[in-house]
Amino acid sequence: MGQGMSEVAPGVYVTSALVARQGNVLDEHGITHVISIQKTPISPFAHRQYLLIPAKDHISQDILQYASQCNDFIHNARLNQGKRGRKKP
Template sequence: MGQGMSEVASGVYVTSALVARQSKVLDEFGITHVISIQAKPINPFAHREYLLIPAKDHVSQDLLQFAGQCNDFIHSARLNQGKVLIHW
């Protein structure tokens, strides 16, 4: 997939924070929802829904504690034909 984004499931993409900051790229892919997994989240764009996960990029970080919240966010987006981008 172009622009450094990979589609990991239908309508669900992963990428870096660098790509997630590029509104034009998100528009090209039709991204409507973003899960931002960072200690310091990026500034959200007004026309997208965001789930901000305050997690460190470290092996000791327990990401499973956020799995249910992320799953619910993705499920809701996909039920409404949205496309989700996950970045860290």
């Protein structure tokens, strides 16, 4: 996919916080919803919706406690056609 992004399901990507801060990359892929899993929030872009999961990057962190919340966020984004069409290369 380039830019350090992986499409893990149609319209669902996994990437680093560095890439998630690059509005042009998000625009290029039509990304409208972002889940950020880190202690400090990223600076949001006005035309996107964000879910902050305040987890630390440590083996003892129980991230499963956030699974339902993340699933609901992704499900609602897809139901509402949150992902815009991709720009053609």
